[in-house]
Amino acid sequence: MKIKLRPLFVVLAWIAGGLPTLAQVTGLGIAPAGNQTVLYWPATVTNSVLQSTTNLSSPNWTTFSNAVPLTAVSVTNTSPVLFFRLYNTNTPPGMTLISGGAFTMGDTLDGEVDATPTNITVSAFYMDTNLTTYGLWTNVYAYAATNGYGFDHAGSGKGTDHPVQIVDWYDAVKWCNARSEMEGLTPAYYTDGTQTTVYRTGDLNLTNGCVNWTADGYRLPTEAEWEKAARGGLSGQRFPWGDTLSESQANYTGATSSFSYDLGPDGYNAVGSVGGTSPATSPVGSFDPNGYGLFDMAGNVAEWCWDWRAMYGQPTNINPTGPDTGFDRMLRGGSWSNGANSARCASRDLSGTPNSANSSIGFRCARGNL
DSSP states (O other): EEBBOOEEEEEEEEEESSEEEEBSSEEEEEEEETTTTEEEEEETOOOOEEEESOSSSSSOOOEOOOOOOOOEEEEEOOOOOOOEEEOOOOOOTTTTEEOOOOEEEOOOOSSOOTTEEEEEEOEEEEEESSSOHHHHHHHHHHHHHHHTTTOSOOOOOOTTTSSSSSHHHHHHHHHHHHHHHTTTOOOOSSTTTTSSSBOOOOOOOGGGGGBBBTTOBBBBOOOHHHHHHHHHTTOOBBTTTSSOOTTTTOOOBOOOOTTTBBOOSSOOOOOOOOSSSHHHOOOOTSOOOOOTTTTTBBOOOSSEEESSOOSSSOOSSBBBOOOOOOOOOOESSSTTOGGGGGSSTTTTOOOOOOTTTTTTOOOOEEEEOO
């Protein structure tokens, strides 16, 4: 029996005593073999590992087999129910593959009126494991300066391993293009809908038609992509790891008397603030990652997203990119200077005009699934 599936990323469920249920993979097959079930796929599928978990609601993926190329694996039909994924490991350096699929965007935990839970579907994409560091920013900035790019701000940072700060939305978008061109990739952003002139200078309020969404180059994540990545596979939780927050988990400003879920301590986080100094950014990756292996998805610096501020699911609930016009572009994740409320996965209390730039704002890049 053959079942068509999507290449590179596959999730299938095996129920004890029965055949696996597979969803959307090309060339993947299943066959009963006595008390075992054999999973097989073409030898041309390379750079992949087969991983398993016993719980999809809170997955803890472990490597089941890592032969390259994978061609067949036998699974003994015993309890408990196992879930599998064929995971592409040909991931760009410094990035993590975020699986595609549906998830619940928003929550009702704290009464945020513009975060009403909505079923959203996104395609698989790559996300920078860390915030854009000041060191990486300056390397690309030097290339951009001699290759026709113009920025509003030179950027700033407490150290090369700290997140870059003081970059507006226009800077972030143009920098994504410069990083793409420096690495020989196709830029994502263009000056108009014809997509003939790469966006390198000026402050242009780009529309969705100005973006080559299938390009292999860098871009800002959409707000939906950002929230899916931030949740790390969890659903209905305030934070990437659960419903409470402490300064041992993220760089934010504690205010325990303001929010019941803030475990503090109060004030700036000591990891980023030496002697109470401001800006109190911390080196990227100073705290444990979320379930997808992403660092600083809560706190440190707020992250620019592509979208204009609007209600969820515009213009569609499938790969939404937001409206073509607006006043503020979305910022997500909270920062060292914000309280625990802004660090929530569903928080939409931060946004800014595209020319906003301060020491609490940075970004990270995404790329389409290659």
